[in-house]
Amino acid sequence: MNAKTLTQSFNFQSTTVRPTMQRTLMMSMIALSMGGMSVAAQAQTQQQTEIEQLRQEVQALRGLIEQQKVQNTQTANAIANVQRSSASPSPILKTAKGAEFNLYGNVRLDASYQVEGGAKDMPYNQINGVPLEGNNEQSDRLRSTLSATRLGLDFKSPVGEQDIKGKIEVDFLGGANLDNLRIRHAYLNYGSWLIGQTWSNFAIPDYMPETIDALAFVGGAVKRTPQVRYTTKFSPQTNLVVAAEDPKDSSISQRLPALTARLNHQFADNLNVSVRAMGHEKRVNSEEEMAWGVGVGAKYEVVPGTTLKADYYHVKGDSSFVSFTNKGVVAQANGDLIQSEFDSIMVGITQKFSDKVHGTLGYGYMSFDKDPDYIAATADKSTINKNLWQAWANLFYSPRKPLSFGLEYVYGEREAFGPALDKDTKQPISGRTGEDNRINAVAIYNF
Template sequence: MKTSNKSLLVAGILAASSQANAGFEIKITDKDSLTFGGYIKLDARYVDGNVNSITNDYWVGAGNVGDISRFSFRATETRFNTKYVHGDITGFIEMDFHGGGGNEIVSNSSNPRIRHAFIKYKDFLVGQTWSTFVNTSALAEAADFAGPLNSVAFIRQGQIRYTYGGLQVAIENPESDRGDSSQDSVPDVIAKYTFSGDWGNVTVAGLARQLNTVGGNSESAFGYGIAGKVKTFGRDDIRFQFHGGETGRYVGVVAARDLVGEEVEESTSFMVAYRHFWVDDYRTNVFYGKTTTDVADAKRIHWGINIFNNFTKQLSWGFEVGNFEQKDSNADSDYAQFSVKYVL
């Protein structure tokens, strides 16, 4: 790197560190830049009932049945990322602290884990990021880590993706959940088309996989999804997702599994969320998500309502109440969560 470029880098770091907003971009040359971002988040959470999330920190698609009355603090959703741009090439890395490995006796330490690590060159992307099946803009705004995960497409994995306008096609990492993954020799194939405009966006996606059972059989699996975020009145919007077929691990975060014994699981999932702005700095989200499965006969429901306020553009707080119900186990729990987030 030339001396002048080094000077630009140092000057950019010094200038960014003196600002309240710690997220910044450093221009190294006309074609080269570094961007640093992420957020710091504290969650205070109380759960009362007879089912607890298998993560203990936020609701997913399944829980452990048993009486619970638990209050906890955590900061593990905190994350940081770095983007490297050189002309047509972009590299992106993001990590959070949901990796576990800590304890609540002395240190409350937690291991960092990788969320995203990909390279993008023109219309091609290679690496780990959100599956092409996912529409992240259709996720609810929630204090409880993306809201009703029991009913939405939510998965990150390694892939090779090509984008042509609104069309995306990809081959992605195969995994026969609750099957014999050592025989997964055919990548998952996904195609998605995005319709977008000033009104918002809607995506239509299809999924084809080969699943391998413990008994040595190979089964085909096909699924589909429709998801979107549409503006309504003023700054309000509605977000929705509907998924059907044999989506398995792609939808619901273990609400449905790929295989139940030697059978491919078929599921139906839907989610709807409405966001309303009371004034510029206050907004409320109401959401509801449900997944049902045919083979295991699972039924998982999660609803919630919250309020968020921005002290500044970067600093906000939120409070949420809701309920997670595992009807197939005749169990449910109420929860309340208070969150403070500082966006870098």
């Protein structure tokens, strides 16, 4: 075969093969295109399925969130209802003038079995006047009273940018037999000012160990006076309180109020201290003497549930603030005034055993200066004391919040500057000591 023939043969084959290859290639491209379209369709279908599943999951999560919100709201409402039901109600009442007020008080029964003690027919402390040994001693007596039952009213009303606040509180411990209505507190409070009757700024009960006895024990003071008081706050921990007070001293002719000052400071969350001072003119006829006194009190929480309290006084010439003292001032035959002077201290520890039970151990002591002129100026030496002391232990039980019961044992003695004398012969008919030996009990319903 020659070259020409080969060339023609190749050209013929090429002409014959090319359409076939083109058709085959076209068919392959069409198949590939159809396969790609099929894969794309499958991918799109799968993507739509996944999107739908995701949409369903989001919807389910949204439903869970809404359900949780409902549950949280129900829980919050339930907690609020419990808190409202457990909190003590504080009803707001209004007077005709628009002042808001709350009523409170208690019904209180006190009883005392007196092994040895005072002559007054009441179940409260009379340590400074208990009969001396061998002279009209009062033994084995039961006494009770509801005279310490209390009724109070707290109120407030807006005046300018502040509220004027006040309190009125009464009980039935007035009069000689302690069964007459008397004012305990009656005052108005506006800003830093207080006007009215409340606890003395000098003889405060804050640092007295707890007692059942409504009149407290040796070294304590439960004095309420009419006063004008101003408080200056230096810091959240420190303030100074100054006051002009009427101590209601019936032994003198009063022309000026007593001036008192009290500095309070909180050293830590568990330690409070108070330093106090007092000055007051004592006037008998035309003679005058200045009475004065200082006091220091402290309250210390040793550990949660265990609290120590202590209160100390040194006073000269006054018997109107601290309880159970000798007469503050006496006149000599020539008219000169002689002043009594004393130191007193009261300490105690209170232990909380549970939410329902707590108790206190306490001790009080009072010592009077042995001034021969003062003693000589007093006709009956058995009525003035050289020293007094009392020790007590009590336990309080509160089975439910409105109710409280207490039991207390107290023992104390007084030593007089002289024995009791026979009125006719002027001979001693007693010793110089008297005894206070009692068991006290109390039941209180608070409202």
